[in-house]
Amino acid sequence: MIKRRKEHRAPKPVFLLFTFKDANGRVMLLPLTYLIGSVTFILGLKMLSHPDSARRGNLIAAAGMILAILATIFLYRDDNGNALGNYGWIFGGLLIGSVVGTLAAKKVQMTAMPEMVSLFNGMGGACAMLISIVEYHHNPAPSAGMLTVIVLGMIIGTVSFSGSVIAWGKLNGRIKDKAIPAGQTINFVLLLALVVMAIALISGYSTQPALFYGMLAIAALYGVLFVMPIGGADMPVVISLLNSFTGVAAAFGGFLYNNPVMLTGGILVGSAGTILTILMCKAMNRSLKNVLIGSFGGQQSGTGGATKEQGSYREISLTDTAVLMAYAQKVMIIPGYGLAVAQAQHACHELEKILEDKGVEVSYGIHPVAGRMPGHMNVLLAEADVSYDKLKEMEDANEEMSQTSVVLVIGANDVVNPAAKEDPASPIYGMPILEVEKAEHVIVNKRSMKPGYAGIENDLFFKPRTSMLFGDAKKMLQDLVGELKQV
Ligand code: TAP
Secondary structure, three states: OOOOOOOOOOOOOHHHHHOOEOOOOOEOHHHHHHHHHHHHHHHHHHHOOOHHHHHHHHHHHHHHHHHHHHHHHHHOOOOOOOOOOOHHHHHHHHHHHHHHHHHHHHHOOHHHHHHHHHHHHHHHHHHHHHHHHHHHHHOOOOOHHHHHHHHHHHHHHHHHHHHHHHHHHHHOOOOOOOOOOOHHHHHHHHHHHHHHHHHHHHOOOOOOHHHHHHHHHHHHHHHHHHHOOOOHHHHHHHHHHHHHHHHHHHHHHHHHOOOHHHHHHHHHHHHHHHHHHHHHHHHHOOOHHHHHOOOOOOOOOOOOOOOOOOOOOOEOOHHHHHHHHHOOOEEEEEEOHHHHHHOOHHHHHHHHHHHHHOOOEEEEEEOOOOOOOOOHHHHHHHHOOOOHHHEEEHHHHHHHHOOOOEEEEEOOOHHHOOHHHHOOOOOOOOOOOOOHHHOOEEEEEEOOOOOOOOOOOOHHHHOOOEEEEEOOHHHHHHHHHHHHHHO
């Protein structure tokens, strides 16, 4: 039987929750573990910003969270001194969640990581939604402040849940991009309805539960319609935005339960997600305003084929590539999604080492949205032990481009497409790119002339300094290393 709390305690100011002694001067362990949880979460987040420390940071933050969860389960006491109880339900849920999460994370391919992140993020939104529903029913006469927190947590959590599920479906191809006729107007009307209904409920104008559940349904619909038309190169922005929504919704949960670790975690996820959203917007040249009203370029993702007559392209052999690189002074490697698909990161590191043995200076030009998730290329190359110092951010890489003898583009397409600078009609126009065409020689490795994620053809392949080296990235790199051993 699930025990229910009959009465809700009045919310206390959050800063009081870190008080470590009770009225009798006894040390209270629970706030102490919350402080440890919060500190480890902040430390972990900080460590995630560098590939060398990221794995450790993740483990430290996870350990702190486990401590906070276990402490809540065993040390929490309500105002009447009662423990949480319901241990069967709690540990049943924990067990199922842990098994499903562990299996999913172990099984997932690197290329499917964004989908999984999106789905897990949606689960966070669903939790925030459920917390709000439960607390709505546990509080027969909530104050306006508490109702505001419940309603906001419910709306934001629900939008994040339904939006993330749609994003997950779109990333794995189950749901196609769909333009919604008058979508912006519909979204605006839905938002307006949510605001009016929230005011009616919070002000006490109406106390009907139907109003609460009506808002929940509208928020779910808004999440679907908000993400549905977004496609192509704009997807990462939406995912990080939904991530920040989940963080904010969780922070509202922290307010409800006077739980500082939930509040800290929620605020950190919310603010980190917002910062990432802004950075992504900048990297993809989308304004945040457009993101918020669900009005993106909405390009078809990876479905189109080359349509415009471009003229001819030049092919280069593996042997010529090896010679060109062996005698180059400076080589810059531009990794893209294809490198991840081919799992060619180790072969790429081999190429770097053999070139350096021949006295060639090697670096990597990293575009912020290369691949399919933020930091994708950094993670991939770190996995192959490529030194972090060799990775150049886009701006620095572009500065060096004109002094680079050979640029080797491996499985990258959109992030080196000059249409972003040159063609105002292009859907990716305005997106900053790696300006590889400024290098002395550009060699592009991919399997065919097919477009990349944005579904548009690439003028770079037809430029006079560009040569195409067709083939799977891993096989090409292994063969190239073999050739270089002969040079
Ligand atoms: P893409 O533009 O997607 O191009 C990847 C290229 O790799 C394709 O043209 C493909 O051509 C080639 N390829 C695939 N498998 C290969 C293999 N085994 N060996 C060699 N080449 C292979 O990638 P990008 O330049 O990295 O750009 C990323 C795109 O994804 C951007 O549009 C970005 O906005 C979008 N996006 C990014 C993110 C984040 S946060 N990074 C998330 C979602 C979407 P072939 O088929 O001819 O081989």
